[in-house]
Amino acid sequence: xxxxxxxxxxxxxxxxxxxxxxxxxxxxxxxxxxxxxxxxxxxxxxxxxxxxxxxxxxxxxxxxxxxxxxxxxxxxxxxxxxxxxxxxxxxxxxxxxxxxxxxxxxxxxxxxxxxxxxxxxxxxxxxxxxxxxxxxxxxxxxxxxxxxxxxxxxxxxxxxxxxxxxxxxxxxxxxxxxxxxxxxxxxxxxxxxxxxxxxxxxxxxxxxxxxxxxxxxxxxxxxxxxxxxxxxxxxxxxxxxxxxxxxxxxxxxxxxxxxxxxxxxxxxxxxxxxxxxxxxxxxxxxxxxxxxxxxxxxxxxxxxxxxxxxxxxxxxxxxxxxxxxxxxxxxxxxxxxxxxxxxxxxxxxxxxxxxxxxxxxxxxxxxxxxxxxxxxxxxxxxxxxxxxxxxxxxxxxxxxxxxxxxxxxxxxxxxxxxxxxxxxxxx
Numbered sequence: 001x002x003x004x005x006x007x008x009x010x011x012x013x014x015x016x017x018x019x020x021x022x023x024x025x026x027x028x029x030x031x032x033x034x035x036x037x038x039x040x041x042x043x044x045x046x047x048x049x050x051x052x053x054x055x056x057x058x059x060x061x062x063x064x065x066x067x068x069x070x071x072x073x074x075x076x077x078x079x080x081x082x083x084x085x086x087x088x089x090x091x092x093x094x095x096x097x098x099x100x101x102x103x104x105x106x107x108x109x110x111x112x113x114x115x116x117x118x119x120x121x122x123x124x125x126x127x128x129x130x131x132x133x134x135x136x137x138x139x140x141x142x143x144x145x146x147x148x149x150x151x152x153x154x155x156x157x158x159x160x161x162x163x164x165x166x167x168x169x170x171x172x173x174x175x176x177x178x179x180x181x182x183x184x185x186x187x188x189x190x191x192x193x194x195x196x197x198x199x200x201x202x203x204x205x206x207x208x209x210x211x212x213x214x215x216x217x218x219x220x221x222x223x224x225x226x227x228x229x230x231x232x233x234x235x236x237x238x239x240x241x242x243x244x245x246x247x248x249x250x251x252x253x254x255x256x257x258x259x260x261x262x263x264x265x266x267x268x269x270x271x272x273x274x275x276x277x278x279x280x281x282x283x284x285x286x287x288x289x290x291x292x293x294x295x296x297x298x299x300x301x302x303x304x305x306x307x308x309x310x311x312x313x314x315x316x317x318x319x320x321x322x323x324x325x326x327x328x329x330x331x332x333x334x335x336x337x338x339x340x341x342x343x344x345x346x347x348x349x350x351x352x353x354x355x356x357x358x359x360x361x362x363x364x365x366x367x368x369x370x371x372x373x374x375x376x377x378x379x380x381x382x383x384x385x386x387x388x389x390x391x392x393x394x395x396x397x398x399x400x401x402x403x404x405x406x407x408x409x410x411x412x413x414x415x416x417x418x419x420x421x422x423x424x425x426x427x
Contacts, residue, residue: 023149023417031141032410038062039137039406040111046100046126046133048117049163050173052077055098055136059160062140066147068158075177081158082187083146085424089154092420093184093192093375095175095368096132096139097164103129106400120169129402131197131384136160138195138412145417154424155187164367166329175370184374191339191376193419194368195412198381199394203408205383206351206415207359210340212264213379214333215293216300217365218326222247222311224286225321231280240286241275243318248288250314254306264295266303267363293363295332331369336376343378346422350414364397382415384408 047055056077063070063081071080077098104125105113115126128134143158159178167173172180184192201207224244229237251268259266268290275286292307294300304326315322347356359381368379384404385394395401 035141042133079160085152096135141413175367201383208380217329218292228284243320267293330365
């Protein structure tokens with residue numbers, strides 16, 4: 001049977017072929033070994049948030065070698081590269097985060113991190129336990145590919161961001177500070193794309209969600225003051241530990257009884273409690289630290305309000321006093337729905353439609369959200385689990401055994417490169 005297509009379909013096919021003929025396919029194979037080499041170097045030389053001095057120098061030197069305009073010392077250690085196409089047009093930004101974590105690596109790899117540093121006054125190993133080394137290497141690869149395939153209109157802005165995991169206490173940093181210092185201006189960005197390697201998804205897969213994809217994160221610190229006494233005479237005390245136990249129970253009722261969980265998920269977790277130094281002394285003070293995760297802005301404000309009301313009231317009921325401080329971390333990672341719909345065909349083309357699928361929102365957080373608050377953005381996950389490992393058995397992010405397969409990174413280079421070119425050529 002011979003198939004006759006309307007003229008407008010032929011026109012669409014011709015336009016599509018022209019649109020996607022901008023990048024030499026061999027360029028991805030050529031750059032893959034370099035990306036892996038860069039990733040291994042970065043993995044062996046991790047640096048903590050706002051301390052990415054060697055990493056930023058490594059990135060800047062690479063960008064300069066490609067003839068890309070480079071700006072440094074943005075948000076302390078951030079690097080921005082600007083690559084102009086053959087003619088004027090829109091501006092697209094691509095982002096990679098650079099910082100490592102205070103985690104001591106357990107993997108037996110030839111490029112294992114052996115570095116140590118100090119974090120919060122304690123000696124610790126330093127490790128790329130969340131895959132930021134892969135993000136940097138991938139974006140370095142994209143910069144090389146696009147610098148050699150400039151037949152596109154507009155401008156690509158490469159953003160290498162410090163401190164995604166959060167700046168040290170008392171410092172500013174991360175995406176929020178980059179935005180504050182004008183990283184999305186001069187030239188003004190029209191859209192931004194970013195990815196995150198995922199240790200729980202097989203290589204070759206890409207996952208995403210339109211709208212709220214990752215949660216807003218907030219850090220809270222509660223200080224409870226009581227009255228010290230001997231452990232044998234609790235009636236002479238105002239016990240901050242007992243009061244705090246009731247505060248913890250009360251916090252969970254905000255989730256279970258006051259949050260509309262059919263709308264979006266929410267989490268309150270107390271992750272750290274410090275009080276007392278001896279078994280038979282009821283202490284005077286207690287500090288607890290935790291996190292709030294929300295996927296809806298109205299729920300975020302409700303939970304903040306109720307925590308601020310509830311904590312001092314519960315403490316007072318037990319004759320104690322309590323103060324609470326809540327600090328914003330990342331905002332909701334919100335994928336612009338129109339932009340996401342527009343760009344999914346690009347990901348399906350480079351990865352295969354069977355390998356690109358939508359997921360539910362997760363309560364992890366990403367400060368990529370601060371870029372998305374300013375311009376339309378699309379953030380997605382890139383599979384990093386080896387095919388010979390069950391996805392459910394992959395070591396979690398932020399753990400000493402975290403590992404991802406180098407073989408997954410070429411798809412990351414293809415995805416970001418094609419997203420950038422397709423967006424710039426689109427109307």
